[in-house]
Amino acid sequence: MKLELGKIFIKDIRFAEKTALQDGVLSVSKDDLREVALSEEKIKTVSFDIAKPGESVRITPVKDVIEPRVKVEGRGGVFPGVISGVDTVGSGKTYCLKGMAVVTAGPIVGFQEGVIDMSGPGADYTPFSKTLNLVVLCEPKEGTEAHDYERAVRMVGLKIATHLAELSKELSPDESQTYETLDLLEGMKAYPDLPRVAYVQMLQSQGLLHDTYVYGVDAKKILPTILYPTEDMDGAILSGNCVSACDKNPTYVHENNPVIEELFKQHGKTINFVAHVITNENVYLADKERSSNQTAKLCKMLHLDGVVVSEEGFGNPDTDLIMNCKKIEAEGIKTVLITDEYAGRDGKSQSLADADKAADALVTAGNANQVVVLPKLDKLIGTLDYITKIAGANADTLREDGSLEVELQVITGATSEVGFNKLSAR
C-alpha cells in the first residue's frame, strides 16, 4: 500500500467574509463554520477564535486537536467510518494543512482538563503551542447528556477540519512525501536481510470519555488487528478521549503518529517496517488476557524480530502494557515500550502500576505529576471556570497574581506516550 502525503503549509489564519485558502493563508468565515458546527443537533452555540504561536494566549478546556486532511486520489475518504464511508484508506494521495490545527474546546464534564499555552513555560510542554490554532468552542443544548455532548463536539471538530481541508483539493502541495508498505511476501523478498519490525499501538478503550474509534468502531469491541501504517495517516484512528489531557492521543497525534514516522525513516535501511498492530485497553481483565494473547499471536504470525509498543493512559493500561511486553518477548520478539510516569509530585513513587523484568527497554515521556507554574497570560480562550477542578489542581491553583500552579497532567499532549515530544525523566 502506497500513500502520497501532500503538505500545504499554512502561514496564517484569519477571519474573513468568505472561507478560502490562498498562498498559504487560510481565511475562515465564522458564519460558514457555524453552519457546519450547528449541523450537530446537540450543539446550542459555537464560537471561534484564533491562537498563534508566541501569543500570550491560553486555551482551556481543550477536548481534541485535529489536523485538516482530505483524500484527493484513491480509495475512500479521510476519517473513514465516521465522516467518510468505510472504504479501506491509506493509499492514493492525501493533502494535509500543515502548521495548523482545529482545536475543539468545551466542558464535556465538570472536571474537563486540557490546557494549551501559546507562550511561556507551558508552551514548552504542549506540541500545540507550535501550530496555528483555530479554536472551536461548543456549548450544548440544555439537558444534553455528557456522552452526547462528547460525540457532538467530536463530530464538530472532524467536520470543520474536513470542511477546511476540502479547500486544498485543487491546490498543489508545497511538499510531498510517499510512504509505502509492501505486502508480506513482497516485503520479505525486497528486504530479506533486514529485521522485521512492527508498531504495536495500545488504544484507550475503557468507556465513556476514554474511547478511541477505528474505522468508526469502538476500540473496546475490536480484537487486535493489523493495519497498513498509512491507514492511520488518513484518520482511520480517532480520539473520543477527554480525560488525562497529558497522555491521551488527540486525533492530530494519530494522524501524525511519530512512531510510524520514525519507523518509516528506517524502513528499507535498517529495518523492514511490516505493519501497524492495534490493540485495546479494556477494563475487564479477561479482555486484557484475550487482547494481549491475540497481539502476541499477530506478532508471531508476522514473523517479527522487534516491536515498539506504545501505551495510552495510566493505571489500568499499565497492566496491558506489561502483559503485551511479556507475551511478545516470550515469542522471542524484542520489545521497546513507550510510556509516561506518575511518580508523585516529589518523583519518589513507583512510576507504573505494574512491572516485569521483561520490560528492560523503556522510553519515558516524563513524570506527569510534576508541578508547573503557568504565568498569567493576556488572553483566555474558553474559560477558567473549570481550572480549579482539573486534575492536579486545588483551591490554591489559581494564584493571586493570576498564575496557575498545576501538575503537568493538565497540559494537552505534555507526556505523549507515542513519543511526540522530547520530554523525558530519569
Place this chain on the structure above:
Amino acid sequence: MAKIKVVHYINQFFAQVGGEEQADYPIEIRKGEHLGPGLAFQQAFGDEAEIVATIICGDGFFSEHIDDAKAKLLEMVKGEKPDIFIAGPAFNAGRYGFACATAAMAVQEELHIPVLTGMYIENPGVEMAKDKVYIVSTKNSAAGMRDAVKKMAPLALKLAKGEKIGASVEEGYIPQGQRVNFFEKERGAERAVKMLLAKLNGKPFTTEYPMPSFDRVEPNPAVKDMAHATVALVTSGGIVPKGNPDHIESSNASKYGEYDITGVNDLTADTYETAHGGYDPSYANQDADRVLPVDVLRDLEKEHVIGKLYNKFYTTVGNGTAVASAKAFAEEIGKKLKEDHVDAVILTST
C-alpha cells in the same frame, strides 16, 4: 562576583600522607592548600572558585572515631564558611566512601552548606547517602579521576550558585530514587526506534526507566517434615556475644560471626548484645532474642514442632554493608549450613 569558596575533604592516601599504615592519621585541616585531586579541581574551576582549605583524615581514624571526627570536621568546615563542600571522589574504596558520605551528609544537614561527592556505583557509601546528597558516578578506581573531576567540578559550581540541578543523566550524578523531568535532544518515538535497533543488534542500550529491582530468589518448596528438621538462625541484625569478640563493624561490615549456642536457651542482657549501628540498640541489648529468637526456637524444639535448633548461629551487620560483601558472606554461610545438613534457615533482619 567574589570567588566561590570550596572546602575539600580527602583521605590520607590522596593527601600523600601514606597508605594503609597511615589509616589512623587523625583529622586535620590545611588552610590555603589544595592537594591531590584538589589540583585537578582547582584547574577545572579556573577563576570561578578557589579551594580555601583541604581537610585530611585517615579512613581508619574516621570510622573508628566517627563522633569525634564528625564534630571536628564540622568545626573546621564552619570556620571556612565555604559555598560548597566537596568530598573525594572515593571511587570504589569502601571506608573512604563511608567517610565521604558521612562527611557530606553531616555538612549538608548541620551547616546547610551544599555538598558534593563522587563514588563508584557499588561503593557502600552510595547506598548510605544517594537519596540525601549528590554523588557523581565515577569509575571504580582512581584511573577515573580525570573523568570524575570533569563531571564534579561543573556540578559543584552549580550547587554553590544555587542553580537548578538537571536530571541525573544530564549532570552525571547517581539517581536519587527521585524521577526528574528534562528535555531530551530527540523526541520519544525516535529514541524508542533507536533503542529497538540497538536491542535487535545486540548492542548496549539503557532503559529510561529501570523496572523496580527484581533481585529475587525463588523460594524453595516448603519443608515437609518440620518435626525432624534442623533449623538454623542467621541474622543481619548484629547479635553477638557480649563484648563483640570478633569486632564486627557497626556499619559496612567486612565480616560475619559464627557462634556456638549449644546449651543456650535464652539470650540475656548479660550474655548477648547487638553490634549494629543503624538502629536504636536498647531493645536488642535488653533481650537479644527479640532479634535472634533462640528462646522461642528452644520452646519449639521441646514441643517437637521442629527437630532441633542448629547449634551455631551466623550474624553480621546489615547497616550500609555492600551487597557484594553480603553475597560473599551468604555463600560461605550457606555452604557450611549445607555441609551440616541443616534443613531450614530463619533469616532475621531489623
Place this chain on the structure above:
Amino acid sequence: MNSFQIITNNPSLEGELSHRYPEAPIDVSFRKLSFRSVLTAVRDEIHGGAKLLSHPLSGSVKPLETPYKSVLIERRDGADLDLDSLSLIENAIQACDKFIEQDRIHIPELQKDFQLVDRSLILTAVDSLLSDF
C-alpha cells in the same frame, strides 16, 4: 456457590445497572467508603477467595482525583487465594497512595459527572462479563 459482585461507593450504580440489565446476576454492594477504602475492601474479599474481574485502576481519572470507585469481582466460596488478583489490588493500593487527594472531589456540582464516568467504565466490564455467558 460463585456469584458476581460490584463493590462500589458510587450511589448511582445500582439503579443504572438494574435499569439496564434487570436480569443480570450481579449483586451491587454499595458501601459508604473512600476511594482507597473501596480498594482495601476489595483486597479483603480477595483474601477470602474472590477473583478480580475488572481492573481496580480503571479510568484515566486518577485515584483521589475522583471520589468514586467500582470494582467487579467473582466471589468464590472456599476458593484459594488468587495471586494475580492479589498482586493487582496491592499494586493499585500502592498507586493510590502516590496521588494527593484533590479538593475537587468534594465539590457538589461535580459529583454527577464523577459518578457518570465511574459508572460508565464499570458497565463496560459488565458488558464484557455478560457477553461471556
